[in-house]
Amino acid sequence: MPVSKTSKSTRPLILGNAAIGQSGGPTAVINQSLVGVIEGLKSFKSIKKVYGLRHGVSGLVKSPAEMIDLGKLSAARLNAIAKSPSASLGSSRDKPDALYCAKILQACKHANIRYFFYIGGNDSSDTCRIVSELAEGNGYDMRCFHVPKTVDNDLMMSDHTPGFPSAARFVATAFMADNLDNASLPGVKINVVMGRHAGFLTAASALGRKGASDGPHLIYLPEVPFSVDAFIADVQGVFDRLGRCQVAVSEGIQTADGRAVAESLIEGLDRDAHGNIQLSGVGGLGDALAGLVKKRVKKKDGKAPRVRADTFGYLQRCWPDPSPVDSREARGVGKFAARLAAKGASSGSVAIVRASGKTYKSVFQRIELRDVAAKTRHMPVEYINGRNDVSPAFIKYATPLVGKLPELAHL
Amino acid sequence: MPVSKTSKSTRPLILGNAAIGQSGGPTAVINQSLVGVIEGLKSFKSIKKVYGLRHGVSGLVKSPAEMIDLGKLSAARLNAIAKSPSASLGSSRDKPDALYCAKILQACKHANIRYFFYIGGNDSSDTCRIVSELAEGNGYDMRCFHVPKTVDNDLMMSDHTPGFPSAARFVATAFMADNLDNASLPGVKINVVMGRHAGFLTAASALGRKGASDGPHLIYLPEVPFSVDAFIADVQGVFDRLGRCQVAVSEGIQTADGRAVAESLIEGLDRDAHGNIQLSGVGGLGDALAGLVKKRVKKKDGKAPRVRADTFGYLQRCWPDPSPVDSREARGVGKFAARLAAKGASSGSVAIVRASGKTYKSVFQRIELRDVAAKTRHMPVEYINGRNDVSPAFIKYATPLVGKLPELAHL
Numbered sequence: 001m002p003v004s005k006t007s008k009s010t011r012p013l014i015l016g017n018a019a020i021g022q023s024g025g026p027t028a029v030i031n032q033s034l035v036g037v038i039e040g041l042k043s044f045k046s047i048k049k050v051y052g053l054r055h056g057v058s059g060l061v062k063s064p065a066e067m068i069d070l071g072k073l074s075a076a077r078l079n080a081i082a083k084s085p086s087a088s089l090g091s092s093r094d095k096p097d098a099l100y101c102a103k104i105l106q107a108c109k110h111a112n113i114r115y116f117f118y119i120g121g122n123d124s125s126d127t128c129r130i131v132s133e134l135a136e137g138n139g140y141d142m143r144c145f146h147v148p149k150t151v152d153n154d155l156m157m158s159d160h161t162p163g164f165p166s167a168a169r170f171v172a173t174a175f176m177a178d179n180l181d182n183a184s185l186p187g188v189k190i191n192v193v194m195g196r197h198a199g200f201l202t203a204a205s206a207l208g209r210k211g212a213s214d215g216p217h218l219i220y221l222p223e224v225p226f227s228v229d230a231f232i233a234d235v236q237g238v239f240d241r242l243g244r245c246q247v248a249v250s251e252g253i254q255t256a257d258g259r260a261v262a263e264s265l266i267e268g269l270d271r272d273a274h275g276n277i278q279l280s281g282v283g284g285l286g287d288a289l290a291g292l293v294k295k296r297v298k299k300k301d302g303k304a305p306r307v308r309a310d311t312f313g314y315l316q317r318c319w320p321d322p323s324p325v326d327s328r329e330a331r332g333v334g335k336f337a338a339r340l341a342a343k344g345a346s347s348g349s350v351a352i353v354r355a356s357g358k359t360y361k362s363v364f365q366r367i368e369l370r371d372v373a374a375k376t377r378h379m380p381v382e383y384i385n386g387r388n389d390v391s392p393a394f395i396k397y398a399t400p401l402v403g404k405l406p407e408l409a410h411l
Numbered sequence: 412m413p414v415s416k417t418s419k420s421t422r423p424l425i426l427g428n429a430a431i432g433q434s435g436g437p438t439a440v441i442n443q444s445l446v447g448v449i450e451g452l453k454s455f456k457s458i459k460k461v462y463g464l465r466h467g468v469s470g471l472v473k474s475p476a477e478m479i480d481l482g483k484l485s486a487a488r489l490n491a492i493a494k495s496p497s498a499s500l501g502s503s504r505d506k507p508d509a510l511y512c513a514k515i516l517q518a519c520k521h522a523n524i525r526y527f528f529y530i531g532g533n534d535s536s537d538t539c540r541i542v543s544e545l546a547e548g549n550g551y552d553m554r555c556f557h558v559p560k561t562v563d564n565d566l567m568m569s570d571h572t573p574g575f576p577s578a579a580r581f582v583a584t585a586f587m588a589d590n591l592d593n594a595s596l597p598g599v600k601i602n603v604v605m606g607r608h609a610g611f612l613t614a615a616s617a618l619g620r621k622g623a624s625d626g627p628h629l630i631y632l633p634e635v636p637f638s639v640d641a642f643i644a645d646v647q648g649v650f651d652r653l654g655r656c657q658v659a660v661s662e663g664i665q666t667a668d669g670r671a672v673a674e675s676l677i678e679g680l681d682r683d684a685h686g687n688i689q690l691s692g693v694g695g696l697g698d699a700l701a702g703l704v705k706k707r708v709k710k711k712d713g714k715a716p717r718v719r720a721d722t723f724g725y726l727q728r729c730w731p732d733p734s735p736v737d738s739r740e741a742r743g744v745g746k747f748a749a750r751l752a753a754k755g756a757s758s759g760s761v762a763i764v765r766a767s768g769k770t771y772k773s774v775f776q777r778i779e780l781r782d783v784a785a786k787t788r789h790m791p792v793e794y795i796n797g798r799n800d801v802s803p804a805f806i807k808y809a810t811p812l813v814g815k816l817p818e819l820a821h822l
Contacts, residue, residue, distance in 0.1 A: 026595045052822070068822065080820035086591030088822040093596065093717075177729040180497030184437045185504065189725075287695060313721030314600075318588040320817040321732075406731040409491035411463070411479065411499040 010344035013046045014141050016114030018341070020070065021053035021060065022087035023120030023127070025151065027163030028170075028322040029330035033119045033147050034089065035082040036334020038070050044342040047115060056092035056118070057127060061103045064111060082331065085318040087119075095123055101130045105138060114142050115341045119334070121150035121161075125349050126373040132347035145337040146349035146369060149330070151317045154198035156375045157367045159354040162333055163317070165326035165401035167194070168204035170319045174312060176208035176408055179215040179246050183410065186244035187306030188235055188293050191216075192286040194316050196252040199223050199379045200398075201316065203390040205248035207398055208405050215246025218388045222252035223379045226261050231289070232296045234388050239297060239305060251285060251311075261285065286311045323403040329362060336364040349373075360400035421755035424457045425552050427525030429752070431481065432464035432471065433498035434531030434538070436562065438574030439581075439733040440741035444530045444558050445500065446493035447745020449481050455753040458526060467503035467529070468538060472514045475522060493742065496729040498530075506534055512541045516549065525553050526752045530745070532561035532572075536760050537784040543758035556748040557760035557780060560741070562728045565609035567786045568778045570765040573744055574728070576737035576812035578605070579615035581730040585723060587619035587819055590626035590657050594821065597655035598717030599646055599704050602627075603697040605727050607663040610634050610790045611809075612727070614801040616659035618809055619816050626657025629799045633663035634790045637672050642700070643707045645799050650708060650716060662696060662722075672696065697722045734814040740773060747775040760784075771811035 020037050022030055034052075041050050052068035053060045060067070068089070073081075081088050096104060108116060108131075116131065118124050125146040132144035148155050151167035171193055182189045193202040199221025206216060217238040220226055238245040253261045265288035286309030294304045333350045340348065348366045355361040383394035431448050433441055445463075452461050463479035464471045471478070479500070484492075492499050507515060519527060519542075527542065529535050536557040543555035559566050562578035582604055593600045604613040610632025617627060628649040631637055649656040664672045676699035697720030705715045744761045751759065759777045766772040794805035 022595070026592050077820070080818070081822060084591060084819040084821060085588050086821070087595035088591075088820075089595075090597075091595045173731065174726055177496050177731050178725055180495060180499075181437050181725050181729040184433070184498035184500075184502045186501075284698060308725070310724030310726065311722065312726070313723075314589055314592050314719070315585055315721065315723070315726070318592040320584065320588045320819060407491070408495040408731060409488070409499075410495060410497070411492060 011346060013344050014114050015046050015048070016112045017049040017051060018047045018115035018117065019051045019053055019060070019067070019108065019111070019113045020089070020117040021056040021119065022089045022091050023056040023118060023124040024091060024093070024149070025317055026086040026091055027149055027151050027317050028085040028166035028319060029162055029326050030119055030149050031084055031086070031088045032082045032327050032330035033149060033162060033334035035078045036331040037117045037147065037338045038073070038078060040335035040338025040342070044338065046342075051111065051113070052089045055090035056094070056120075057096055057100070057104050058092035058094045059090065060107045061100065064107045067111070085320050085322075096127050096130065098130070101127070101134050104131050105134050105140065108135070108142055109140055116142055116144040117147055117337055118144065119147040119149050121148075121152070122155055122372060122374055122376060125155075125369055128347065128349070129369040129373040132369060143341055143345070144347040144369070145341060146372065147334055147337045148350055148352070148372070151201060152195050152198050153200035154377045156372050156377045157351040159352050159362065160401060161352070162326060162330035164200060165323035165403075166319070167201055167316045168207065168398060169321070169323045169402040169405070170316050171201055171204045171312065172207035172402055172405055175205040175216055175246070175248065176405065178310070180408060180410055182215060182244055182246045185306070187308065188239060188245045188247065188297065190247045190249055190286050190289050190293070190307070190309040192249050192251050192309065192311040194312070195222065195250045197222055197376050197378065199250050202248050202250035203379060203383065203394050204398055204402070206390050206395065207402055213242055216248040217242065217245050219248045219390055220250060220253050220388060221379055221384065222250045222254055223384060224387050225256035226253040227255070228292060230387060232292065235293055236297050249285070249289060265289070323401060325360070325401055325403060333364055340366055422757060424755050425525050426457050426459070427523045428460040428462060429458045429526035429528065430462045430464055430471070430478070430519065430522070430524045431500070431528040432467040432530065433500045433502050434467040434529060434535040435502060435504070435560070436728055437497040437502055438560055438562050438728050439496040439577035439730060440573055440737050441530055441560050442495055442497070442499045443493045443738050443741035444560060444573060444745035446489045447742040448528045448558065448749045449484070449489060451746035451749025452753070455749065457753075462522065462524065463500045466501035467505070467531075468507055468511070468515050469503035469505045470501065471518045472511065475518045478522070496731050496733075507538050507541065509541070512538070512545050515542050516545050516551065519546070519553055520551055527553055527555045528558055528748055529555065530558040530560050532559075532563070533566055533783060533785055533787060536566075536780055539758065539760070540780040540784040543780060554752055554756070555758040555780070556752060557783065558745055558748045559761055559763070559783070562612060563606050563609050564611035565788045567783050567788050568762040570763050570773065571812060572763070573737060573741035575611060576734035576814070577730070578612055578727045579618065579809060580732070580734045580813040580816070581727050582612055582615045582723065583618035583813055583816055586616040586627055586657070586659065587816065589721070591819060591821055593626060593655055593657045596717070598719065599650060599656045599658065599708065601658045601660055601697050601700050601704070601718070601720040603660050603662050603720065603722040605723070606633065606661045608633055608787050608789065610661050613659050613661035614790060614794065614805050615809055615813070617801050617806065618813055624653055627659040628653065628656050630659045630801055631661060631664050631799060632790055632795065633661050633665055634795060635798050636667035637664040638666070639703060641798060643703065646704055647708050650710075660696070660700060676700075734812060736771070736812055736814060744775055751777055
């Protein structure tokens with residue numbers, strides 16, 4: 001079990017209510033964190049009510065009356081929810097500006113919310129930061145705690161983020177099974193993996209690779225500039241050697257000028273409130289790359305190989321077979337955030353830090369909101385191997401996180 | 412355990428070799444059938460060698476020297492292979508014509524193959540039929556046994572086909588998890604499911620549905636003529652009522668004139684050797700339907716709802732968490748086919764017949780190749796409910812096949 005480290009920066013406790021919200025893309029374990037916060041607050045006498053926000057800050061601002069009294073839920077019900085994927089309170093994609101944050105603060109004041117827990121990624125930590133600063137500027141004592149969550153694994157200061165190990169487990173398993181499928185009906189198979197800016201999840205495609213001829217044979221990360229010509233040459237090379245080629249492509253691959261490949265290959269993509277183009281829930285990137293391979297890669301007879309593309313989509317973040325480490329840690333970060341509040345800590349976020357030693361262990365640490373807010377962590381160079389693979393250091397890093405993978409055999 | 416019924420149509424046994432091939436799209440349990448045949452042949456004294464064909468009849472014709480001696484594999488190795496998805500011998504998409512079948516027969520004669528087992532769908536049973544008739548016409552005593560396999564569940568004479576229950580298990584689980592994802596970030600979510608002509612797999616999306624507001628809210632099968640206008644009206648209706656809508660769409664949906672919707676909505680689709688357009692391994696249908704919803708479905712404020720589409724792709728047929736019933740039956744049909752051969756039965760196929768009684772049981776039966784060859788079974792009308800749902804009779808039919816589904820909770 002993770003060991004808790006306490007913070008030195010504390011303030012006197014204040015009586016009032018707590019609110020918990022979930023934000024951004026759901027994960028398989030985000031409800032573990034929700035239940036972790038609820039459990040952690042149970043013995044905290046300064047708190048009268050623990051409210052659940054429907055659809056994060058969006059619900060708080062638009063329909064504050066719909067807040068749920070989470071203190072009334074039984075332990076059995078909480079455990080059942082913790083084990084289920086998706087944001088059980090409902091999530092939100094809103095990115096609050098100054099006016100929106102003022103409304104959040106107003107709603108918090110109205111409900112006497114003094115402890116605000118927001119489970120989400122780097123945008124959510126930024127919301128925590130702004131609201132926390134606004135409250136301080138207004139002389140309203142409210143502590144805001146960001147509870148980390150993202151399948152992208154792109155938060156600063158953390159060894160990894162809750163949600164990533166389970167999504168990585170899905171991706172690794174999918175590539176193992178699909179590798180056998182590709183071997184049985186040889187051709188070029190492109191699988192598009194989530195991860196807008198960080199390649200960790202795409203890199204996880206390699207975690208089930210055992211033999212030298214096992215896929216994925218090529219891995220394209222957003223951190224490595226993507227060139228169509230190099231991609232075609234890579235696929236041709238693998239295909240010439242093995243008669244097949246399984247490719248892992250991040251949805252966020254970019255050309256050297258920082259432009260999303262998806263953007264240059266597909267027309268009419270949506271943009272969300274953050275200005276990000278819609279990469280998930282659309283099959284276009286895989287289809288476009290498959291089209292290029294069909295045109296330019298050749299079999300020995302000069303014909304195009306069999307080419308297929310799958311975009312793994314939302315199953316990556318909601319598949320109900322979470323990594324055991326992830327389930328435990330996601331619960332743990334929630335509990336830790338609640339205990340920080342109970343100990344009078346100032347607003348902050350929680351980081352997972354890997355303990356040294358032979359067997360995997362982690363500890364939780366309070367970190368400042370400004371150190372995680374609106375920042376993006378990328379794959380470190382030592383996890384990347386050339387232009388189309390991951391390094392043994394990445395395999396060593398990620399293997400203990402995903403849990404036992406299936407054992408698959410092949411003739 | 413399934414009980415074997417023997418055939419009355421038998422002929423004297425002949426000494427020689429056996430060959431086993433796998434054909435068509437792989438499944439999560441097609442290797443169970445392979446191992447079932449091998450095990451079933453072990454005590455069959457008339458057989459000298461048991462050969463495995465690399466990539467089905469394609470390998471037999473092009474590179475007969477690459478056949479594998481399957482008799483040398485240990486029981487432990489066989490068990491490991493049986494539990495792994497994909498066609499371990501390699502599969503083939505070839506559809507043999509008369510000349511091709513003559514080459515198959517020639518290769519069989521050359522290797523003294525007297526027992527030919529072909530694990531596949533309705534096209535593979537047709538190959539068995541042609542080769543069997545050709546052998547008989549040539550006075551070459553060779554018995555051809557078709558061992559059923561297809562995730563589409565579209566073989567005649569069978570209650571269901573090996574491969575379907577495991578794929579249905581994946582689809583049901585995926586819809587359950589994605590339903591929670593959709594509830595947490597409400598919008599319209601379209602999931603495209605495999606099944607070119609038969610809607611069984613798409614129908615399986617409903618197997619995890621519990622509450623009245625659970626998705627899938629709309630299910631579109633190839634058996635029910637698809638109209639874009641009706642689809643838009645359906646989605647608008649559900650969205651108005653629930654504020655979200657999860658949709659299951661078969662890749663094979665057709666308009667009233669029998670034209671594939673995918674064909675009318677997407678440019679430049681591939682065709683395979685059977686003349687079928689490529690429906691899997693391409694995200695276009697989902698994206699096209701999502702585009703229509705974005706244009707024509709409106710929120711109360713007149714804006715387009717959040718719309719996403721995922722195409723589940725090949726993970727449906729290879730996900731390594733097979734249904735226990737499916738694993739057992741797939742092994743069983745292989746063993747049963749081998750025993751038919753050992754008992755001197757004429758060429759034929761195997762059907763799974765559901766036994767009457769309260770708890771689920773099945774028996775295997777020899778059927779004629781002509782009764783299954785190149786024919787397609789569709790969803791019976793009693794499994795269909797109106798233009799966009801399945802009936803309670805389908806739920807009753809499919810529930811015992813998929814095994815225990817995850818228990819998911821939601822606030």
